[in-house]
Amino acid sequence: MPRRIAYALIEHGRALEWLTSCVLLVFALTLAMPGDTLAGPGYIGFRNLGFDEAALAVPLSLLAAGRLAALYINGAWRRSPVIRALGAVVGATVFSMLAVTFGWSWLVSGAFTQNRIALGTGMGTYLVLSIFDLLAAHRSGADARVSRPI
């Protein structure tokens, strides 16, 4: 059973790459829209690290668009798996940082050992996206091996 699930995720997981790429693109486009999204309490970690909306939106939207293009051309250009792997690496990094940021208050107040502060949905959502981007990095690496010698 685990082997079948692993096979399904590896073999048919490109849809998940489309999903995580689209989430990354929409995240970047949301930041680029008028209004200070980073002013929200969930993004205090990014704000404290010195990021503003433009510093996040521009590179992330470029990366997400590049990754979507690489998925669209589907290996017809030999370097597209490398772009997919790069996008997956950055996507996993961003999503894991978002997961910690959104779950910070719950984590520091004792996590599962307390019931004062409720866990938001952001932490789990971004954690799952990060895990699937790690899987995408593995899959893209394997695809790069096939495409490189041609």
Next chain:
Amino acid sequence: MLESLGLSEQDVVILATGLGTFIASIMIAIRGTKKGTPTSTAVAAAVANATPMCRLSVDLAPLISSLSAELQKVQEQLAAVERVQERNRETLIRIEDRTKRS
């Protein structure tokens, strides 16, 4: 120490998480490059890209065989020229001997 760098505990944890995930994902991608099984779509794309080259080699085969036949002919003609040259050389030697005797 963290205050001197202008970082709070949260900043350090977020940065460490990001850095850890970044390194882990690069290692996972490298592991995928070495040991991962490529998806069937990637294999299909590789085959599709390889096919024109295979087709080209099939198209080139008659040309290569005709070139090989041409080369064989040239080699035979060269051997014939060498034989003629050898006969001429022997003739010349005989003529030279006669001129010396007289």
